[in-house]
Amino acid sequence: MAVRILLADDQSMFRDGLRAVLEREGFEVVSEAGDGRDAVRLAQQLRPAVAVLDISMPGLNGIDAARAIHKLDGERIPVILLTMYEEDAYVLEALRAGVRGYVIKSQAAADLVAAVRDVLRGAVYLSPGICEVLVDACRTNSEPAADPLTDREREVLQLIAEGNTTKRVARTLGVSVRTADSHRARIMQKLDLHTTADLVRYAIRRRFIQP
Numbered sequence: 001m002a003v004r005i006l007l008a009d010d011q012s013m014f015r016d017g018l019r020a021v022l023e024r025e026g027f028e029v030v031s032e033a034g035d036g037r038d039a040v041r042l043a044q045q046l047r048p049a050v051a052v053l054d055i056s057m058p059g060l061n062g063i064d065a066a067r068a069i070h071k072l073d074g075e076r077i078p079v080i081l082l083t084m085y086e087e088d089a090y091v092l093e094a095l096r097a098g099v100r101g102y103v104i105k106s107q108a109a110a111d112l113v114a115a116v117r118d119v120l121r122g123a124v125y126l127s128p129g130i131c132e133v134l135v136d137a138c139r140t141n142s143e144p145a146a147d148p149l150t151d152r153e154r155e156v157l158q159l160i161a162e163g164n165t166t167k168r169v170a171r172t173l174g175v176s177v178r179t180a181d182s183h184r185a186r187i188m189q190k191l192d193l194h195t196t197a198d199l200v201r202y203a204i205r206r207r208f209i210q211p
Contacts, residue, residue, distance in 0.1 A: 002028035008039035009054040036060025055083040070098035078119040161203035
C-alpha cells in the first residue's frame with residue numbers, strides 16, 4: 001500500500017510540483033490544503049502517514065499547524081515543514097513544535113522524498129546547511145526568547161494581522177466576540193503593543209504573515 005501524504009501549501013502550482021515529485025516515487029497524496037486550518041482538519045479526518053506543510057500559510061502558520069497535528073496524534077503523524085527560512089530561531093521553534101523534517105523550499109524537489117523516507121523510519125531530516133545553522137547556534141549559545149503568547153493567542157494574532165475583524169476571528173475560532181476581544185487585549189498587553197498596525201508589524205517580524 002502506498003504511503004499516504006497530506007500536502008499543504010497556499011500556492012497551488014507549487015503543490016502540483018511537489019505532488020508530481022512524490023507520486024513519481026510511489027507515494028500517494030491523499031489530500032491537499034491551501035491553509036493551515038484545513039491542513040489540521042484534514043490530518044484529523046484522514047490520518048495520513050506524513051503531513052507536509054508550508055511554514056507561511058493563511059489562517060494558521062505551518063509551525064502552529066504542526067503543533068495542532070502533534071496534539072492530535074503525537075508521533076503517528078510526523079510533520080515535514082517547507083520553508084524559506086534558514087535562521088536558527090525558526091529551526092529551533094519548529095523542532096520544539098514536534099516537526100520531524102525541515103526542508104528548504106528551494107531544495108524541496110531534491111530533498112522532500114529523502115525527508116519523507118527518513119521521518120517514516122523515525123529519524124529527523126534537515127536540509128543540507130541547516131545542521132550547520134544548529135551547530136553555530138549551539139556554539140554561540142544562541143537560544144530564542146520564550147514566546148510570551150499561548151497557541152490560541154498566536155492564532156488570534158495571525159487572524160487579526162490578516163485583516164479579520166473581531167467578529168470574524170470569533171466565528172473562525174468558534175468562540176464569542178467577547179472571548180476574541182479578551183484574547184486581543186491580552187496579546188497587546190503581553191507584547192506592549194497599542195494598535196492593530198503594531199500587531200501587523202509584529203506578525204510580519206515573526207513570519208506569521210508575509211508583507
